[in-house]
Amino acid sequence: MMEKLYLIARIADTRVALRSRSIHSVVAVGTPVEVPAAPPHVAGLFALRSRVFTLIDPHVVVGLAPVPAIAGQRVVVVDVAEHGYALLADAIEDVCFIDAPEARVTGKLLPGWARVAEAMIEHEGQSLLVVDPAHFITLPALKAA
């Protein structure tokens, strides 16, 4: 059943579905601390209990202008290679079971989205991109340079 559980959220101005098993938790972020000289998609650091998480701005990853984090904004916490990251979400909508199968992405996506989207899924009469949060952590080489 777990593999059918999705988190529906608005990330980088787009409604997406995140597979629940790839997500650690959803929390509210405190005031982040900036990281000077870090890649542009690093929005800062924040502490949750005694762990320090790196805040990622998905806008930058998909090629949009950065949007500053607001204290209390909700973030999607993921663990990638033993490091904790948090994706800034515009809105967290729901956690729900989607019985429909994941389908191949049809249509041409923007390059930024093409890199993070793995599939599409039909939910309540709408097509949602299924994204892997781990893809948001690293920027493509041409951007980082």
Add this chain to the structure above:
Amino acid sequence: MDDLLTDFLAETAEILAEAGGALVAWEADPADRARLDAIFRLVHTIKGSSSFLALPRVTALSHAAEDALDQVRRGHRSANAELVTGVLGIVDRLSQLCALLGQAGAEPPGDDRDVIAALAADGETPEAPETTADGGEIQLRREDDFAIDAQGWRTIRVPLPLLDSVMTGVTDIVLARNEFARMLRETGADPSLIASFDRLSDSIAGMRQSVSQMRMQRIDKLFAPLPRIVRDLAQDLGKKIRFATSGGEVELDREMMENIRDPLIHIVRNAIDHGIEKLDDRVAAGKDITAGISVSARQSGNQIEIEVRDDGRGLSPDALVQKAIAARLLSAADARALTPREKLDLIFRPGFSTASKITAISGRGVGMDIVKANVEKIGGVVDLRNDEGRGLAVVLRVPMTLTIISGLMVRAAGQYFAIPRGSVREILLETNDSVRIERIGGGELVTVRGEPFPLLRLETVLGRQRDPGDDVEDRALVLVRPGQGQSYALSVAAIHDHEELVIKPAAPMIMATGLYAGTTLPDNGRPVLLLDVQGILAAAAIDASETGRGLDRTVEADASAAAERGAAQLLLFRDVGGRTRGVRLSVIERVEEVPALALFESAGRIQVQIGDDIFPVHAARLPEDHGALKLLRLYDGQMVLCYPIEAVIDIVRLPDMTQPAAAPGLIAGVALIGGEPVEIVDPFWLMEQYAPGVAAAAPAARQPVCRLADDRDGWGGNFLAPILRNAGYRVVPENSDEAADVLLCLTDAGICAQDGGDVPVIRLRASAAAASADDDTVYRYDRGALLDALRRHVGGGRP
């Protein structure tokens, strides 16, 4: 796998590593009975535990080794290389068996007769040991065998992840405590609640300390396999090597130890393979054919320094350059521009190997570049001390623990950063007089007491703007020493404080900036980035090496700074009349700033109220303006006197030469400071003016009486008497009838006009220099010597 077996394997692995090292050391000195006993006990322990777990092969092997060693102990057999090789063979077989046991969980079948027979090299074959547990004869233990086992019960094994989770737990508790403390402060809780909360805080702090100690281990464990490696390698290569370790008691975080194990072994292998010459070459070079390699550890502050030193051929910078060019790592033109140190650092370049051909020993694709990378990964530094032709020392400097370091918190661009305290040499305010900042060709440099440093502004390094809220007065320089022979000044907006910090690695893309060494959560619960002082240097691309910066001047500056510390210091100030005056720094308790309204006139004197205290002020009248007023607070150990000033100018060294004033009074004399005459205030005279009735305040106990003789110019009465009274003596004039305890003779001619009779006499002289070696007179401005002399003669006085 069952817990008992896991414990056995962990313990045995440790014992085997230790035994290998101990055996090699014993081979070098077979007469060392204590060492033999220690090895015997180790083997005995394995045998005992294995028979418990029904591991017949392990029991048989350890029994054979124990047997052979026992024969040596009893004098039936002599210690020689064959015996040691035989026992080492058994140790190796045991290690293999343990590895298999760890994988399979059961002892694999096999035959160990080969290694057991090898041990019986003396010809006499020991009877095949019983291979069953019940048959294994357990020898009656001797007294000394108990000592070590008794200790074994006092420690327990704990899995590392458990320790880590305790550590995280404690950090969580600390953060929760801080949150709680903030809430208590804001709600204004009652004192009894705060008191018990403080008690909780103290125990949490203690616990945090203990937890970090739990992860500490003696560095001995790291050294244990080395003697074996050296022995085997030296035999393979036909070299003779004396190996020594020291500082094994130094403690290091367990995780840290894992990280430097391989680099250390690699460096030792390198030393044997490349560093130590062949026997013929050593003879030709006039060296002892037995080469020496030593590994030593020592703790300095928060860092551990591990040095691997050999007396081999050292590194040849020119040969390194040739090889680098041959390996196409470097063009000939670039090579010419290299400094000697940069030439040495070539061995850290990827793809560089110092051996002409890659040998089986060190050339396994693991070069010094990997060593360096591994050590730097954990915040360490690799340093070379080369003495071409005579040897090389490789120094690894690593932080004591990965998890808790002492960090200096600084501010820049409106946020906080931490700098590892271990690499901070000095902290100075930019406004300090010994600091000179210059802009040359777009770069900045700072000269501190004559020593120049490249200057980096932290905001610039981080690509940020200065925070407009920063106070220029707060800007400080942190003199950083990222590695031996390197230093630079980092300018920050302000210094905050220093804290014990729990360091965690930051996310890879943050580490990739090269500017940060990790993240930490200080007590306020907001993440702080730990700066990588070495990485900042690389990012700024500046040469921070100290060579050629005029080190001689540094030595000079250091010497003069030391002399300055030894000498008395003078506080220069501008008094309310606009004159520059000085007073000995040691009599000043502090500089107070008070509103003019705090001064009032009472009983014909000006007084000041500071807090709940009222002090006399040296002033003729109340100040006219109503602004703030600066007061020097002079303190003689009993009373406070405030001296109004306009501004503090500087603190300078009290010159040796002062011109005494003609008449006693506020000014004791004049000294030349920086070419300008400066009046030196006489605090003794000042204090005397305001002392609350010397006679009235005198305690009932009898004070020793000093009589001043030959006080022709009144110096004694006006200059000396206050000092003496201050020191607890009663001073009577020459013509007094009162019986004196001591006579102070103020003439320098050596003849005193008045006969002292049986009263002790102290003679004062006017010149600073003694007339001769046996001159027992005291220079009249030498207060200390005078009071000492008085105490010697009559006792009393206050020290």
